[in-house]
Amino acid sequence: MATIFSKIIKGEIPGDIVYRDDQITAFRDIDPQAPTHILIVPNKEIPTVNDVNPEDEATLGHMFSVAKRIAEKEGIAQTGYRLLVNCGRDANQEVLHLHMHLFGGRQLGPMIMRK
Ligand code: AMP
Secondary structure: OOOHHHHHHOOOOOOOEEEEOOOEEEEEOOOOOOOEEEEEEEOOOOOOHHHOOHHHHHHHHHHHHHHHHHHHHHOOOOOOEEEEOOOOHHHOOOOOOOOEEEEEOOOOOOOOOOO
């Protein structure tokens, strides 16, 4: 079954797409946690980081250069931003289609919740 992100990538359900190419699609998170909250998603369905293969390395590297370009476009490159990838249960990964969150536009606080 296609993931909800694959459906957005294929245009089957709506998404606020800010960037797309043959490897990656980026769209605004439906429940933003910061003024800028964009998801950068490989077009290929890789469920989690645990499923990454060497053949995916070019796409995963490309995600960083796309993240940089989106941050510049959003006007947050100089103030700073956070890139985050959740993997599995303890990270609360909700959508099993690997994605990078790009957060910015406000002071983002500590890296993770302290116990
Ligand atoms: P994660 O917990 O890392 O799997 O993050 C999944 C993210 O996907 C959450 O921040 C959700 O708000 C977001 N999300 C879920 N459904 C959609 C959707 N249809 N369009 C955009 N973002 C979504």
